[in-house]
Structure formats: C-alpha cells, structure tokens
Amino acid sequence: GNSVTQMEGPVTLSEEAFLTINCTYTATGYPSLFWYVQYPGEGLQLLLKATKADDKGSNKGFEATYRKETTSFHLEKGSVQVSDSAVYFCALNRVAAGNKLTFGGGTRVLVKP
Amino acid sequence: DAGVIQSPRHEVTEMGQEVTLRCKPISGHDYLFWYRQTMMRGLELLIYFNNNVPIDDSGMPEDRFSAKMPNASFSTLKIQPSEPRDSAVYFCASSPRGERQTEAFFGQGTRLTVV
Numbered sequence: 001g002n003s004v005t006q007m008e009g010p011v012t013l014s015e016e017a018f019l020t021i022n023c024t025y026t027a028t029g030y031p032s033l034f035w036y037v038q039y040p041g042e043g044l045q046l047l048l049k050a051t052k053a054d055d056k057g058s059n060k061g062f063e064a065t066y067r068k069e070t071t072s073f074h075l076e077k078g079s080v081q082v083s084d085s086a087v088y089f090c091a092l093n094r095v096a097a098g099n100k101l102t103f104g105g106g107t108r109v110l111v112k113p
Numbered sequence: 114d115a116g117v118i119q120s121p122r123h124e125v126t127e128m129g130q131e132v133t134l135r136c137k138p139i140s141g142h143d144y145l146f147w148y149r150q151t152m153m154r155g156l157e158l159l160i161y162f163n164n165n166v167p168i169d170d171s172g173m174p175e176d177r178f179s180a181k182m183p184n185a186s187f188s189t190l191k192i193q194p195s196e197p198r199d200s201a202v203y204f205c206a207s208s209p210r211g212e213r214q215t216e217a218f219f220g221q222g223t224r225l226t227v228v
Contacts, residue, residue, distance in 0.1 A: 032215075043220055
C-alpha cells in the first residue's frame with residue numbers, strides 16, 4: 001500500500017537558519033506529492049505540491065522536488081522565520097486510490113528568535 | 114468561496130452521549146473526507162465520499178462511528194455512544210475531481226473532548 005515517512009521532530013532552529021525536513025514515500029504508480037502546514041489551533045493548509053517526477057513545488061520560500069529515483073520529496077527553506085513555527089505534513093495521493101491523501105506523521109518545527 | 118466549514122469548533126460531552134459533527138464542503142467538490150487527529154496516532158482517514166456515496170469506510174474505528182452525506186453540500190460524522198478515547202480533533206476536507214490528483218482543502222476542525 002501507500003505510505004509516507006518523514007523525519008520525527010521536534011526540530012528547533014534559530015531565525016534565519018536553513019530548514020530541511022526529509023520525506024520519503026512508497027506508492028505504486030505515479031502519485032502526486034504534497035506538503036501541508038498546520039499552525040497552532042488551525043486546520044491543514046496546502047503549502048506546495050508536485051504532480052510528476054522532477055517537478056519542483058514552491059511557496060512562501062519553501063521548496064520541494066519530486067525525486068522518483070529516490071522516492072523522496074524533501075522540504076527546504078533557506079532562511080526560516082519565527083512565523084514558520086508549525087507542524088509540517090508530507091502526503092501523497094493517487095487517482096486510482098480515490099484521491100485520498102496518505103499522510104506522514106508530521107514534523108513539528110519551532111523557530112526561536 | 115468560504116472554504117470547508119465545520120461545526121462546532123469545540124465540543125465537550127459526557128461519556129455515553131451522542132455527538133454529531135458537521136461539515137459543509139466547498140461547492141463543486143466531488144470528494145469529501147473525514148480525518149481524525151490525535152497525538153498518538155497522527156492523522157487517520159476515517160471515511161471518504163465521492164459524489165455523496167461512501168467509498169471507503171475502512172478507517173472507521175468501530176460501529177459507534179457513522180457518517181452520512183445526504184447531499185453535495187452537507188455531511189455528518191456521528192459517534193454514539195461517545196467514549197473518552199474518542200477525544201481528538203476531527204477534520205473534514207474536500208477536493209475537486211480532476212484528471213490528475215488534486216489537493217484536499219481542510220476545514221478548521223472540531224476539537225472533541227469526551228469526559
């Protein structure tokens with residue numbers, strides 16, 4: 001079946017530091033890959049996505065590249081801010097699986113001033 | 114569009130009581146999902162609908178849980194009777210039909226506490 005594995009947190013950083021959150025997946029066929037972000041007390045918001053191999057998703061300074069050869073979709077940001085403190089979820093879906101999202105366990109990121 | 118709307122935002126109930134969570138998906142979306150989030154188990158898919166029809170309810174924990182979608186603009190998740198271990202945040206999400214996979218849009222969630 002489909003599965004997503006992401007690094008466990010919490011990840012604690014200083015402002016302006018470089019952030020990487022690793023995500024690898026297992027899936028048959030050609031899934032789409034997503035990063036969602038959850039701020040305290042809120043629902044999940046789409047951060048970025050990539051629908052095919054070698055695509056790069058980007059938003060708000062975050063980037064992730066769909067790597068089929070390594071089945072990975074690592075999230076990166078060059079200079080984090082305190083406002084980036086949140087829980088980040090890697091996810092995939094496939095049309096053949098009813099478009100339902102399979103999530104990783106989430107990674108809590110805390111950025112200190 | 115106002116996005117996915119869930120109600121109530123918070124619910125506190127006593128063990129044994131019936132609880133009903135409500136969701137209004139984004140207009141025009143064909144898929145509706147119910148997820149549960151807990152510290153121990155993370156995000157779990159409970160059930161999802163396509164065009165108001167339940168497609169996969171294998172994530173529903175037990176018979177105490179039921180979900181309905183009587184029309185394209187409304188869905189409910191019911192727990193009867195509720196138990197303390199049902200305490201969690203319940204999210205509803207919807208997504209449009211597309212040739213390729215599309216993302217799901219989440220509501221703000223309902224925080225359920227069963228005492």
